Amino acid sequence: METAVKEKSRIFRFGNRTTDGSKEMKNLLGGKGANLAEMSRIGIPVPPGFTITTEVCTEYHQIGKEALIEKLRPDVEEGVKYVEKIMGKTYGDSENPLLLSVRSGARKSMPGMMDTVLNLGLNDEVVEGLVKKTNNERFVWDSYRRFIQMYGSVVLGMKPDTKEDTDIFEEIMDDLKERRKIKLDTEFSVEDLKELVVAFRKIVKQRTGKNIPSDPWEQLWDATMAVFDSWNGNRALYYRKMHGYPSDWGTAVNVQAMVFGNMGDNSATGVCFTRDAGSGENVFNGEYLMNAQGEDVVAGVRTPQQITKLGSKRWAELARIDEKERREKYPSLEELLPDLYAELNEYQKKIETHYRDMQDMEFTIQEGRLWILQTRDGKRTGTAMIKIAVDLLKEGLIDKKEAIMRIEPMKLDELLHPVFDPRALENAHVIAQGLPASPGAATGQIVFFADEADKFKNSILVRIETSPEDLEGMNIARGILTARGGMTSHAAVVARGMGKCCVSGAGALNIDYKKREMKVGDKEYHEGDWISLNGSTGNIIEGKVATVEPELSDDLAEILELSDAFSSMKVRTNADTPNDAIAARNFGARGIGLTRTEHMFFGQDRIRAMREMILADTRNGRRRALRELLPMQRGDFEGIFEAMQGFPVTIRLLDPPLHEFVPHELAHQKELAKDMHISVKAVKNKVDELKEFNPMLGHRGCRLGNTYPEITEMQTRAIIEAALNVKEKGVEVKPEIMVPLVGTLKEFTLQEQVIRNTARKVFSERNDRVEFLVGTMIEIPRAALTADKIAVHAEFFSFGTNDLTQMVFGYSRDDVGKFLPVYYEKGILSNDPFESLDQEGVGQLIRTGIEKGRSTNPKLKIGICGEHGGEPSSIEFCYRVGMDYVSCSPFRVPIARVASAQAAIKNKEATV
Incomplete structure (x- = not known):
């Protein structure tokens, strides 16, 4: 076997146990090209061909079609000669013709997202020669109609007139089947196929204004450029955005000898x-x-x-x-x-x-x-990902590190979604049966078009069959249902990659796009009707079906235990209630990184006391209302401390501005006035007084605590008394009190003084004490820049990256959706900075804050509690800058545990 790796070549050959490439060259050859080369190297029978590199794709988008063809022509002609020699045929020759396929191949698999053209090299003369050569007229004309169909769609860009139109080529074939009284493509006669070729050519000319070129080399160049163009097609752009793949990767093009599965009953x-x-x-x-x-x-x-x-x-x-x-x-x-x-x-x-x-x-x-x-x-699927990794580990094909690195952390989310309640399924009305293409449970309202998948909050996309153009709608929908297609159909493969519930090949469905109707027997289902899909059985169920929370599998538990052994950075959770805390503990959280106390004030039994405190004009009035809230807060904290069983619990003092707690509608203001025995005008005046032009930058966080220290006193007392009560039950407690929105050292020290004085009073009253920490949330850029001063007094930092990102970019998180899509399109941003941490800007401030903080307080405990604490690339950054923990929502804890281990493995500091 020969391997001759070429340097700085635009093409790499493969086939006949000879190859210029290998599986390690995916960045240059794309996944498909690298694997074709590798299979050729190990003796797998691969049709010969050559790969035009991803670098050429980048070059194409820089210099354009004509300039690239001139540069590329010698290499491609050499590659075609290589294939001709192996196959013993000649491209473009009418007596002994070689036909070629042109396929895309990015470094990461993007099934169906880019274009393919088959049977290149066919024209009227070649068709005649191929008939003589093969003595198989039906095969040749079948290949010819396929070529025109694919070339018209892919290269010439033929599209339906309206979204209600089905594939025009399929319509033409269906009409002919009806006239011939046949059902399958394989039943077309030679004369039928000739008729289809004429009809296909005619419709291509009508729809595009162009003829299919007869010159095989023109076909090859146009098909190659069409594949390069498809790298920036809408579906490829959406797929890359969905998976976070960079736009500068480019796609390779694989030119390969055609082999034919349509040559008869032995093919x-x-x-x-x-x-x-x-x-x-x-x-x-x-x-x-x-x-x-x-x-x-x-x-x-x-x-x-x-x-x-x-x-x-x-x-x-x-x-x-x-x-x-x-x-x-x-x-x-x-x-x-x-x-x-x-x-x-x-x-x-x-x-x-x-x-x-x-x-x-x-x-x-x-x-x-x-x-x-x-x-x-x-x-x-996420389930398969976990099982395969564990099984390959047990089979000795991979080691522990590789087993962890095989996990896509975000796919674990699939395993944590609710599943249908078995008791509800007992009485469910199954209306049809399809194939269980992708496991899961989905309940939603029917939509028939991918671009309308967001019409309902929960939608089920119902299609005759899906195509790559449906990708965005498939991603939005809760589940996917198709009338056609098997377990390897486009819908099935893409749904499994997304972790989306899918039932395919439900042949009993009769779908009419124009009527927006699905019929099963005599029963009609229309857009907006509720159905449920069981992706594990293929059942299609009428109406809604109740769900239950899933249980973690033994395989997932094994992966998570392995991850914890490799990871040095702990994973905590953001939890505001005992139930959230218990759920997070069950998922393996090692503490709470953020408890938002304001969420505790919105209950019906609490909001009145909170509003009484806000409406009070004197400190004594506020204290009186706060005394009502104290036992409620204390009870909440007791439940959380008990749930965490000795793990640290970080509690953030009141953060949002007070206007969030008062009613803004007149009817509700009247109710409050009546309840508080004050005038409606007094309520309106207070509401108006609290109104702010920019609440995010207004009277909130430590600014509230420093203006109304009695709020901090009450919350501190509730925390410390709860800790002492739980300690009396024999449960270890580790409270950490966090001061929000600090920008200056004095803001922190004033709050710290209130906290510690209040704690001393409680300890004296109870003749007992608990150890606790006082720290701050770093969410103001100034706090990061002066972290060395703040860290002299603070015992921990927790980076609140939600607000920090808003302030660093100057973006409103609530309004960013108005311009982010344009920013993606223009390359201003590659991803949403509120989902994936901006390491270049926000990250630089975090790194500065950590370095400065630990320069004056080497024992400073540091974590992150923004939404980024559950996102894998952000978690890796947190590991690299030396954080002690990340904190995320309960259902993201397993994701963070695996991502933390992967960060340690990538940075080569983990050994087991």
Whole structure:
């Protein structure tokens, strides 16, 4: 086997056990190109071809089509000659023609997001020559109609007139089927296919104003540039934004010899997975179609068959087809072509062992010869991700560090969503059955168009079949339901990658886009009607179904325990109630990084006392109202301390401005006036007095505590008394009192004095004490810049990155949505700074604050409690700058535990 790595080449060849590349070159060759090279290197039968690098894509967008073609022409001509030599055919020759495919390939798999063109090199003369060469007229004309269909859509940009239109090519074929009284594409005669070619050409000309070029080289160049263009297509842009992939990566282009699964009853095409992408079970599975090509399996236009005998039986049970009918109409590849199945099975074992991960493979059988078209790390659900990592660890294919690094932390979110209550399912009305394409439970209102998925708060996207253009709607919807398509259809694969519930191939559904209607038998369901999907069984259920909280699996528990062993940075939670605290403890939180006390004041039994305090004109009046609130706050803190069982609990003193607690509508002001036995005018005057032009920068946080120290006194007393009460029960407590919105040292020290004086009074009254810390939230830029002074007095810092981000950027978090989409489009920002920490700007202030703080207080405890505390890239930054902990919402604790371990492993400081 020859490997000759070329330097500074624009193309890298593969095939016939020769390759210029390897699997390590994904950044340059894209995932598909690198894997084609690698499979060729290890002896897997790959159709020969060459990869045009991702750097060329960048070059194309810089210099344009014509200039690039001139630069690229010698390399591409050399690559085509290489393929011609191996295949013994000539591109563009009418007597012995070579046909080519052009496919995209980014460094990370983006299934269906960019373009593919098959059967390049066909024209009228080549068609005639190919008929003579193959003596298979039907195959040639079938390939020709496919070429025109794909070229018109991909290269010439043919689109439907309206969104209600189905694919015009499919409409033409359906009309012909109706006239011929046939059901399947494979039943078209040669004359039918010739008629379709004429019709397809005509509609392409009508819709685009252009003819399909007859020059094979013009076809090849235009298809290549179309793939480069698709890198910046709407669906690719959305997919990159969704997954956080940079726009400057570019895509490679893979030019490959065509092999044909549509040459008759001894040819086929298929998709397979080395393990179950839904459950992670170590079972080879997949789907295939006889006498088919390219996208037929994933497009869902025909019912695909299962690769394995076991898979066929499972599929037949779900589809309610008896065993006899299954064997006759839908035999597995294992049953139909046992020798070829055995060969495919050997290859999948070899490829998975080589890559040490679950693989998603495409294959073609051409007249009894098996070719592997591509392999990639398979998209999988969160459940499968965890199981596969644990199983590969147990099988010895990967070690503990790699098992942790195989986890996509954000996909763990899938495992923490509610599932259908089994008791509710007992009485559920199942209206139809589909394939369980992606596990989960989804309840929502029907929408039929992807761009209307946000019409309802909870929507179910119902389609005949999905396409890459539906990506954004699929992401918004709670679940996806299709009438066509198997377990490897576009809907199934993309939904699993998103962790989205999906039921596919529900053949009983009759969907009419123009009427916005779905019929099942005689029953009609319209836009806005409620349905529920069980992605684990394929059941489609009428109406809403109750849900319950999920339980953590043993495999996930194992991954989380492993993560804790590697991680030095603790994970706390943001929790305002005992229930939240208990949930977080169950997910493995090692303390509370933020308890927001203001949330405790909004209950019906508390808001009156809070408003009485606000309306009071004297300190004594405020104290009287605060005495009513004291036992309520104390009880809340007791519950939280008990829930955390000795782990530290950081409690933030009152933060929001007081106007948030008073009624702003006249009717509610009248109710308050009546309840407080004061005039409506007095209430209105107080509300007006509290009104601020910019509340975020106004009278809130420590400014409230310094203006009304009695508020700080009450909250401190509630915290300390609660801690002493819980201590008496034998439970260890570690309170940490946090002063919010500090900008100057004096703001902090005045509050610290009130806190410590109040604590001393309580200790004296109770003749007991507890250890506690007093610290501050760093959310004002000035606090970060003067952190060395504040840290002389503060015992801990907690970075409140929500407000810090607002102040550093000068963005209002509530209004940023008005311009962020434009900023993404223009490249001003690559992601939302409120979701992923801005490490260059906000991060620089955090780093400064930590360095300055620890320069005067080496023992300073430091954490983060903003929303970024649950986002993986932000967590890695927190690790690098030396934080002791991150804090996030309870349901993000497992995500943060894995991300913390990954940060330690990446920075090579973790050993187990």
